[in-house]
Amino acid sequence: MLRAQDLKLRQSDRQWAVDLVNHLRESLLVFLKNSDEQPYFQSASVLSSGSYYEMVKILNPNEFDMMLKLQSPSRLKMTELDQYHGLFYEVALSRSTRSHIRSFLLDDGVTISASKIISEMHRLVRKFIIHISNHLGWRWVVNRKRPNSPAVTLSLLEVDNGKQELLSVDVVPALEVPSSQGWPLAARAGPDVDNWLGKKTRRSLTHQTCFFVPKKPPGRNLSEAAKESWRISFSHIEKELIKTHGNKRTCCETSATKCCRKQCFKLLKCLIEGLKQRYPQELDALCSYHGKTAFLHTLSIRAQDSLWTPRQLPACFMHLLRALEGHARSGLLPHFFVPTSNLFAPPTFPRKALVFLIEALEDQRRQGLPLLMPPAPAPPLAVHSHSDSQPQLSPVVQQTPVIQYPVILPPQVVEMKSFEQMFKIVALVMVLVYVCYLL
Numbered sequence: 001m002l003r004a005q006d007l008k009l010r011q012s013d014r015q016w017a018v019d020l021v022n023h024l025r026e027s028l029l030v031f032l033k034n035s036d037e038q039p040y041f042q043s044a045s046v047l048s049s050g051s052y053y054e055m056v057k058i059l060n061p062n063e064f065d066m067m068l069k070l071q072s073p074s075r076l077k078m079t080e081l082d083q084y085h086g087l088f089y090e091v092a093l094s095r096s097t098r099s100h101i102r103s104f105l106l107d108d109g110v111t112i113s114a115s116k117i118i119s120e121m122h123r124l125v126r127k128f129i130i131h132i133s134n135h136l137g138w139r140w141v142v143n144r145k146r147p148n149s150p151a152v153t154l155s156l157l158e159v160d161n162g163k164q165e166l167l168s169v170d171v172v173p174a175l176e177v178p179s180s181q182g183w184p185l186a187a188r189a190g191p192d193v194d195n196w197l198g199k200k201t202r203r204s205l206t207h208q209t210c211f212f213v214p215k216k217p218p219g220r221n222l223s224e225a226a227k228e229s230w231r232i233s234f235s236h237i238e239k240e241l242i243k244t245h246g247n248k249r250t251c252c253e254t255s256a257t258k259c260c261r262k263q264c265f266k267l268l269k270c271l272i273e274g275l276k277q278r279y280p281q282e283l284d285a286l287c288s289y290h291g292k293t294a295f296l297h298t299l300s301i302r303a304q305d306s307l308w309t310p311r312q313l314p315a316c317f318m319h320l321l322r323a324l325e326g327h328a329r330s331g332l333l334p335h336f337f338v339p340t341s342n343l344f345a346p347p348t349f350p351r352k353a354l355v356f357l358i359e360a361l362e363d364q365r366r367q368g369l370p371l372l373m374p375p376a377p378a379p380p381l382a383v384h385s386h387s388d389s390q391p392q393l394s395p396v397v398q399q400t401p402v403i404q405y406p407v408i409l410p411p412q413v414v415e416m417k418s419f420e421q422m423f424k425i426v427a428l429v430m431v432l433v434y435v436c437y438l439l
């Protein structure tokens with residue numbers, strides 16, 4: 001049976017997809033601009049962000065993201081939600097307003113409702129889709145709302161061939177903090193890039209604006225304030241950091257100054273996607289953002305370009321993998337921009353999921369990264385299956401990945417230095433070269 005990931009766009013089709021998404025973006029902006037019934041969205045613009053623009057999608061290169069920038073008529077009052085350490089906020093206007101945003105305010109007349117914004121976004125996109133011209137053979141559809149997702153997802157389906165999805169686009173509304181206003185207190189110190197990119201770059205980054213996306217914290221029994229809360233977003237700056245990643249400005253400008261940072265990131269994202277596909281329930285809390293955060297921390301610590309030459313790719317990737325594993329073991333992965341927020345802290349990242357992640361990463365490392373091997377995830381890992389969908393507690397033993405073909409060598413022999421390991425790493429590099437060629 002054909003799976004979605006088998007439908008990866010070939011390089012020759014890539015331009016077709018990019019043109020299509022660009023056309024969709026422009027049409028959506030025109031539609032919103034002319035939409036009299038919802039004037040607040042008329043001034044929206046698109047902030048390019050997301051993995052497509054970072055060129056780091058591997059397993060699903062046919063997924064696109066775009067942030068729809070929404071303006072605030074006045075300064076914002078940003079109140080941190082307790083227990084989320086500067087990641088989630090109640091966002092309110094500093095004074096009442098008669099401008100178009102008032103349709104999206106709560107009863108107090110100043111607090112901006114995240115749920116009203118995302119619902120309206122859904123409604124508008126559904127209406128827009130009726131207007132967009134569908135060609136013979138395929139059509140756009142709006143996916144059902146996903147719980148706790150800030151995105152409206154559009155899919156391009158083939159009309160024949162079982163309505164297969166050809167590509168998808170996540171449209172995320174993003175409320176811009178006015179440029180006259182600094183970042184919230186928890187992010188005020190700015191990202192730790194002094195040793196890596198220099199103080200001057202840090203200043204220019206922190207002078208940029210930041211955004212809020214309509215995403216509430218995970219979990220049930222949320223307070224009324226939490227249900228309408230927003231998550232802070234620096235994705236536009238993360239994109240910039242990943243693009244201009246060098247200690248020196250010349251990094252990756254020519255083939256002579258090429259580095260392997262982006263390739264390492266691609267591999268880590270690939271591994272995380274692979275782990276999530278294999279253990280969707282156990283690693284539900286894990287997302288690519290954990291990989292991105294570990295990557296940014298690693299870049300800021302291993303700052304020198306000379307540590308990331310293409311020749312060192314296998315060692316650099318193992319370093320990055322160990323960094324993620326280290327964060328998981330310590331249970332501490334500070335948000336890169338909001339360091340008081342720990343992305344591996346419960347309840348957002350449950351303790352048993354963290355234990356499972358540690359085991360899974362260690363197994364991958366010891367077995368030579370089977371999830372990164374072609375043609376697809378290799379078979380050695382398997383978990384005990386449970387008849388019920390909710391495994392019971394004390395799951396550490398139950399959920400520990402079981403190696404069907406036990407590694408009989410002691411860990412110190414199985415480490416990087418073993419011949420077999422090196423062989424697998426060489427194979428990994430070959431896969432990477434192939435993937436890069438495709439991209």
Ligand SMILES: [Zn+2]
Pocket residue numbers: 245246251252257258259260261
């Ligand atoms: Zn570089």
